[in-house]
Amino acid sequence: MSVSLQTLKSHIDDTQGEKLQQSTIALNELTIEVAPDDLLEISTFLHDDEACAFEQLIDVCGVDYLTYGSTEWETGGSGFSRGVKREFSFDADEQDETVEFDGKRFAVVMHLLSVKHNQRIRVKCYCDDNDFPRVDSVESIWGSANWFERETFDMFGILFNGHPDLRRILTDYGFIGHPFRKDFPLIGHVDMRYDEEQKRVIYEPVSIEDRTLVPRVIRKDQRFTPAVEGDE
């Protein structure tokens, strides 16, 4: 399979070379990176081209790179809630400053499958604007993109230009925020319960405390790093 993967890579490199930001083969998987402006064009190519023939869109998902590479090793405050930095407040003035972040925060990742050639490819597209992430919808090429893009919008707030029906899909009616963003706390913002006095369901600020049981650590494992320089 890896030989044909190499052939596929060179075919895409040769024909679409100037539009690709990157194309790599890692772990026997081909990944290409494209700019949001080229996404639609590249997708059409991948779908229509005879040698690619990616008829199926297996998956679309978002990735939020806000805290990529950060750990929770420093402890502060009570033991179990170490690693939790933010205190959330409904008052906009009291809220923490948004976390400083350079570089592109959101990426849309698509996984394509070619039933004809038994081939897979991953297409990655970093959104240009961190506050207002947008990419083109590929719904016109693959029908299955419809719900996957709705989910990505719901979870990350990434907008898809030209999507026919960009509504929330998984979260509750009237939900605020995008839960899979890294600055959205795991415990959420609100509790919901039935109030006996008011005889209706009410929303309240969340009553539990966020805590980290196993801190996040990054260990450099020698087995996974390529041979040290001069050691080759």
Added chain:
Amino acid sequence: MAEIKNYTLNFGPAHPAAHGVLRLVLEMDGEVIQRADPHIGLLHRGTEKLAESKPYNQSIGYMDRLDYVSMMCNEHGYVLALEKMLGIEAPIRAQYIRTMFDEITRILNHLLWIGAHALDVGAMTMFLYAFREREDLMDIYEAVSGARLHATYYRPGGVYRDLPDTMPLHETSRWTNDADVKRLNANRGGSVLDFIEDFTQRFPKYVDEYETLLTDNRIWKQRLVDIGIVSPERALQLGLTGAMLRGSGVEWDLRKKQPYAMYDQVDFDIPVGVNGDSYDRYLVRIEEMRQSNNIIKQCVDWLKKNPGSVMHEDHKITPPPREKMKGDMEALIHHFKLATEGYCLPEGEAYAAIEHPKGEFGCYIVSDGANKPYRLKVRAPGFAHMSAMDELTKGHMLADVVTVIGTMDIVFGEVDR
């Protein structure tokens, strides 16, 4: 003639035929559906976000709870993605065990599907028959993992433990008398493998029974034939996988095309449909049960002949055996590190997919080198199937919605995640 206007019908969210919590908003013209708008997410638990806050191994249990009728297959998808990134492979015996349990799970899933599907369209007996066999399979689950449903049996690097030598026996209680217990224990005298072998010998006859009840049944055919037809082109376009794709005549099965575990070593066929309607998908799944049964048989034969290790030897990733921890300092350290911190994955990303009973189940992991996933995306087959709901039901009658939900084999644990 009186003027008839379109009206909207709300189906669910707690309708018994919706297979869980599905709210369908149907725009109807008389009894004919013009548009179906499924509202999902009522079972959304944020599994992917939860996984981001836990070491890798602690999320295996969450995978069981995605598609809660094909538990071990979900684990397999997750574990394969981890193994891909760690660059390890499970010992052959563990891979055979996984293959066997994937197929046991496939039968478990298809049994629930056929029971619920038949019940939805009016065949009560099927449900009782299917649950009779599920009982045996869940006993096998219980024997190896201690849990009847949410097994958490697979681990990166193998499976939690080897197959036990004895099958747990029934005991007399307030509900079962001596005669019952004797009957129930009749085939449980040997090891778990003996019990599984006994099951594979009994099972083809059971499938024949299901077919006598359904395949040529006039009512069953009236409800299924020509309902929810998908052409092969549309099936690919809509992202359908598994039996939904094979029912339309596309010969696509990851077990054959991109083999994992021991699927390239066992002999089996891929059944495909012709018309792409609900009835063809029914026939495909029935044949899949027979094929699965054959695969289990082959695995049992191999496993009986070839004892060996079921866990990878690298104790940076898999815990050392309990006996060793008592006397060996290094084993103790390994255990301590695994229990308190887990293991770190190298930086990078990977996608691993398996042929789940419902379709393609994949896990996409992004790692920044930490002991927890940076991002875990679960590609659930049911989500794509559910999104095809509108197209499959358009122009059909209201009663056919139930057939279409049944034929898609929807489970909300995986659709909503």
